[in-house]
Amino acid sequence: xxxxxxxxxxxxxxxxxxxxxxxxxxxxxxxxxxxxxxxxxxxxxxxxxxxxxxxxxxxxxxxxxxxxxxxxxxxxxxxxxxxxxxxxxxxxxxxxxxxxxxxxxxxxxxxxxxxxxxxxxxxxxxxxxxxxxxxxxxxxxxxxxxxxxxxxxxxxxxxxxxxxxxxxxxxxxxxxxxxxxxxxxxxxxxxxxxxxxxxxxxxxxxxxxxxxxxxxxxxxxxxxxxxxxxxxxxxxxxxxxxxxxxxxxxxxxxxxxxxxxxx
Amino acid sequence: xxxxxxxxxxxxxxxxxxxxxxxxxxxxxxxxxxxxxxxxxxxxxxxxxxxxxxxxxxxxxxxxxxxxxxxxxxxxxxxxxxxxxxxxxxxxxxxxxxxxxxxxxxxxxxxxxxxxxxxxxxxxxxxxxxxxxxxxxxxxxxxxxxxxxxxxxxxxxxxxxxxxxxxxxxxxxxxxxxxxxxxxxxxxxxxxxxxxxxxxxxxxxxxxxxxxxxxxxxxxxxxxxxxxxxxxxxxxxxxxxxxxxxxxxxxxxxxxxxxxxxxxxxxxxxxxxxxxxxxxxxxxxxxxxxxxxxxxxxxxxxxxxxxxxxxxxxxxxxxxxxxxxxxxxxxxxxxxxxxxxxx
Numbered sequence: 001x002x003x004x005x006x007x008x009x010x011x012x013x014x015x016x017x018x019x020x021x022x023x024x025x026x027x028x029x030x031x032x033x034x035x036x037x038x039x040x041x042x043x044x045x046x047x048x049x050x051x052x053x054x055x056x057x058x059x060x061x062x063x064x065x066x067x068x069x070x071x072x073x074x075x076x077x078x079x080x081x082x083x084x085x086x087x088x089x090x091x092x093x094x095x096x097x098x099x100x101x102x103x104x105x106x107x108x109x110x111x112x113x114x115x116x117x118x119x120x121x122x123x124x125x126x127x128x129x130x131x132x133x134x135x136x137x138x139x140x141x142x143x144x145x146x147x148x149x150x151x152x153x154x155x156x157x158x159x160x161x162x163x164x165x166x167x168x169x170x171x172x173x174x175x176x177x178x179x180x181x182x183x184x185x186x187x188x189x190x191x192x193x194x195x196x197x198x199x200x201x202x203x204x205x206x207x208x209x210x211x212x213x214x215x216x217x218x219x220x221x222x223x224x225x226x227x228x229x230x231x232x233x234x235x236x237x238x239x240x241x242x243x244x245x246x247x248x249x250x251x252x253x254x255x256x257x258x259x260x261x262x263x
Numbered sequence: 264x265x266x267x268x269x270x271x272x273x274x275x276x277x278x279x280x281x282x283x284x285x286x287x288x289x290x291x292x293x294x295x296x297x298x299x300x301x302x303x304x305x306x307x308x309x310x311x312x313x314x315x316x317x318x319x320x321x322x323x324x325x326x327x328x329x330x331x332x333x334x335x336x337x338x339x340x341x342x343x344x345x346x347x348x349x350x351x352x353x354x355x356x357x358x359x360x361x362x363x364x365x366x367x368x369x370x371x372x373x374x375x376x377x378x379x380x381x382x383x384x385x386x387x388x389x390x391x392x393x394x395x396x397x398x399x400x401x402x403x404x405x406x407x408x409x410x411x412x413x414x415x416x417x418x419x420x421x422x423x424x425x426x427x428x429x430x431x432x433x434x435x436x437x438x439x440x441x442x443x444x445x446x447x448x449x450x451x452x453x454x455x456x457x458x459x460x461x462x463x464x465x466x467x468x469x470x471x472x473x474x475x476x477x478x479x480x481x482x483x484x485x486x487x488x489x490x491x492x493x494x495x496x497x498x499x500x501x502x503x504x505x506x507x508x509x510x511x512x513x514x515x516x517x518x519x520x521x522x523x524x525x526x527x528x529x530x531x532x533x534x535x536x537x538x539x540x541x542x543x544x545x546x547x548x549x550x551x552x553x554x555x556x557x558x559x560x561x562x563x564x565x566x567x568x569x570x571x572x573x574x575x576x577x578x579x580x581x582x583x584x585x586x587x588x589x590x591x592x593x594x595x596x597x598x599x600x601x602x603x604x605x606x
Contacts, residue, residue, distance in 0.1 A: 031514035038516040161512035161519075170509055172532055174494065181498035182321035182525070184312045186291045189581040198491040198581065224492040224531035226546065233491075233582060 008057035008164045011043035012087075013077055015063030015070050016133065017095055020150035021088035022046040022062055028153045039164045055080045058163050061136055064090040064097055069128030071139060078140040083163055086135065086142045087156075089149040093220040093253030096149075097133035106130050135254055144169060147201055149218035149251060155203035173201060173223035176215050180206035188214050192237050196247065199225035217248065221255040264417045268436040270300045273346070275433050279380065280342030283317070285310060294345055305347050305412065308389045309573055313352050313501030314345050315359065318375045319525070321498075325371060325508075326521035336520075337374050344380040350402040351394045351573040353383055355501030357405040358569050362504065371523070380425055383409035388460050391574030393587065395457070396464040399571040413448050464572070464586060465594045471559040471568070473593050478555075482592045487547025489582045494527030496553065496584070499575040503527070528552050554589050 014022055026047060028035065035041075043053045045062075059081035065071050078084055086092045100109070109130070110118030136142060144163070146156055159169040176197035180187075183206050188195035196217035197209060203219050227248070234244045248256045264272060276282060277297070284303045286295040292307040294314060312321075324336045348356075363372035383406040394400040402409070407426035411418040419437060421427050430437065466473055477483075497503040507526040512519040526533065529549050534542040543549045561569040576585035 028514070034514035034516075038514060157514050158509070158511040161514060161516050165512055165516055167512075172507060172509070172530075174530055175492070177491075177493035177495050178498065178525075178527065178530070181312070181495055184293050184316075186289070186311060187495065187579060187581055190579065191290070198493040224546070226489075226491050229489050229491055229582060 007038070007040045008166070009042050009053075009055065010039045010058045010060065010164065011053050011056040011077070011081070012041070012045060012047075012060045013043065013062065013073075014045035015061070015074070015091070015136070016066040016097060017063035017088060017090035019046055019062065021091075021148065024148075024150040024153060025156070028157070031153075031157070038161070053080070057081070058083045058085065058160075060085045060087050060160070061091050062087040064094050064133045064135055065131065065139060066097065066133050067128040067130050071131065072128075074136055074139055083143045084136075084140065085160075085163065086137060086145045086147075088151050089147045089218060089220045089251050089253070091136050092142075092145045092147040093251065093255050094133055094135040094138075095253060096250060098135070098253040098257075099249060100133065138254065146203075147220040148203060149220075152204050152207075154205065175222040175224065176200045176202050176204065176206055176209070176219070178202055179204070180209045180215075182206070183210045185209045189233060189237070194234055194237055194239060194247070196230075198222070199227060199230050199248065199252075217251045219251070221252045221259070225259070227256070227259045264419055264433075264437050266415055266417065269417065272433055272436050273297075273300045273303070275436070276344055276346070276380075276382065276429065279429065280344050280378070282344045282346065284346035294347070297346070303346065305384055307347075308386060308392060309349070309575055309578065311499060311575070311579065313355060313499070313573065313575070314348050314381070315355065315501050315504070317343055317345055317379055318356070318359065318372055319363075319504050319506070320375075322522060322524040323371070324520045325523050327518070328510075328521070329518045335370075338371060338378070340378060342378045342380060343375075344382065346382045347384045348381050348406065349384065349386045349573070351392075351397075351399050351571040352501050353381065353402045353405045353409075354394075354399040354571045355573070356381065358502045358565070358567075358571070359504055360405075361565055380429075381406045381408075383420075383422075385409075385411040385456075387456060389574070390461050391577040392460060392572065393462050393464050393574060393577075394572030395460040396467045397568070397570050397572035400457075400460075411449065411452075413445075413452055416445065418445075418449060462574075462577075462587065464570075464590050466590070470590055470593075471562050473590070473597055474555055474559045477593045477596055478551075480593065480596050482589075482596050483547050483551045485592070486584050486589065487545065487550050490529065490546045490550050490584055491582055492529050492531060492546055492549070493581070494529055495579055495581065496576045497527030497529060498525055499579045500557075501571060501573055501575070502557070502569040505533075528556070550584070554586075558586070558590070 043051055059077050065074055089095050106120045106124055110120050146159055162169045179202045180197055193214055195214040197215040199222055200215055200217040201219040201222045208215055231244050282297045283294045284297045285292050285307055286302050287304045292310045294310055297303060327334050327336055363369040404422055406422040409420040409422060421430050505526045506523050508523050510519055510521050557570055558568045570586055577587055
């Protein structure tokens with residue numbers, strides 16, 4: 001017997017991001033009905049009107065934390081959930097917004113984007129004081145990470161279904177290269193073209209390399225990534241160190257930051 | 264068999280099952296399904312993925328389960344024929360056979376292997392081929408048919424009953440008598456081919472000892488620092504066969520499948536066991552495992568190393584860690600002087 005007696009209660013929460021990961025769940029059209037019947041979805045930020053939830057078995061959290069109010073809400077989610085899942089690259093590693101982690105106040109942010117005329121609209125008061133973008137793991141314990149920008153259904157479903165069946169998903173990190181070789185693709189790095197496959201977590205079935213596009217690392221960091229060697233390799237191909245680091249940080253967020261500081 | 268008869272010969276084989284053969288796509292070669300003779304291209308040294316994909320595919324389902332029951336999923340019965348398999352890859356399949364069809368038979372492998380017809384093809388080496396060092400440049404068995412391509416004709420070697428059956432069926436296309444000149448041409452071709460090898464693995468005969476003596480060498484650290492842990496070496500290697508098993512539950516949480524997928528010992532959690540104990544948490548240890556297992560430990564267990572000199576690691580490792588660079592570095596480490604190394 002591998003399913004719980006009662007359907008587990010699930011909440012899907014969203015913070016800062018494009019909401020593409022929640023959309024990816026709704027887009028699994030063949031299994032949408034199964035998704036809403038296999039568990040008791042008590043809260044789904046994108047699909048339902050706001051409801052009060054006192055407790056969930058599994059909390060799936062999308063997006064990065066950018067304001068004081070989000071931080072407070074995130075901590076409440078951790079309090080009421082047995083298992084917390086970080087959904088998508090923003091929640092796992094901070095996402096693209098992590099690149100602007102040093103621009104702190106709303107005023108600075110508005111001016112950075114719109115120049116001196118960038119005024120802070122009043123409604124922003126509603127969301128509370130700003131914070132530099134951070135992944136949710138910066139503030140709370142995260143049990144499972146499902147990266148992706150957006151997540152892929154094939155990667156999400158097996159992990160999610162194990163959680164709602166009361167099982168622990170296997171943690172087995174692989175880089176994109178493994179899936180790329182499953183597809184029998186040639187290697188960009190060998191032809192003098194950049195590719196972030198060796199430092200990027202698998203889960204996408206090597207979608208881009210399979211259609212002849214280099215991996216830009218949207219699934220975030222691969223746990224076994226060897227950054228110093230990867231940087232050397234990309235420099236050998238002709239990229240400057242600055243370019244390499246920018247490319248790595250685009251989706252690698254806090255993990256790349258930590259790795260680069262450590263070495 | 265004269266070359267003009269070859270398309271007809273391919274047509275005949277195509278009736279035996281699903282035909283696969285070497286196809287050129289951009290700069291790479293791969294074994295793909297052949298619908299028409301013209302798709303075949305035998306002018307190649309190596310495909311990225313070896314013919315192991317026909318017997319231990321990258322990813323496949325072994326079991327379907329529901330809440331209270333399960334059914335095993337065995338490969339289907341349709342015969343698969345693969346053409347253009349080079350001697351090194353045939354040797355690799357022989358190594359895999361010994362492993363998967365030994366005392367404990369792997370049912371998935373056995374079924375696929377039983378339904379596979381291997382038609383070998385002669386080849387000429389490039390600077391990455393080291394099969395002469397590993398003694399796998401020639402092959403006497405392990406194939407059903409083998410074609411040696413000479414100037415105007417093919418020599419067809421029969422390696423199994425299945426192969427003999429095809430040869431008998433193709434009787435009209437074949438010439439039974441091989442003339443004296445044709446034998447001469449074959450011998451000349453073999454001699455020429457042997458002289459074309461430019462790369463060799465140093466001290467291959469006692470490489471296992473060199474590895475043993477160098478077990479704690481710093482050389483491993485240097486390679487460990489460079490290794491990207493990307494797993495490419497294992498996936499392209501024709502003898503690497505480690506796999507990972509995972510159960511996947513469908514969205515309805517009522518049914519699921521068990522999948523088997525190729526794995527690599529260079530990946531971070533490869534040596535993780537129950538209780539989260541990891542024997543090889545660092546890259547150096549994992550890379551050392553890869554090479555000591557392949558070139559040394561395999562000899563003790565199976566009587567020969569599991570490198571067939573196909574040159575795939577040399578061609579496809581993005582950071583130049585391969586059987587040549589590793590054995591060179593280890594050999595240099597034990598050489599007292601450069602003169603000894605050069606000998």
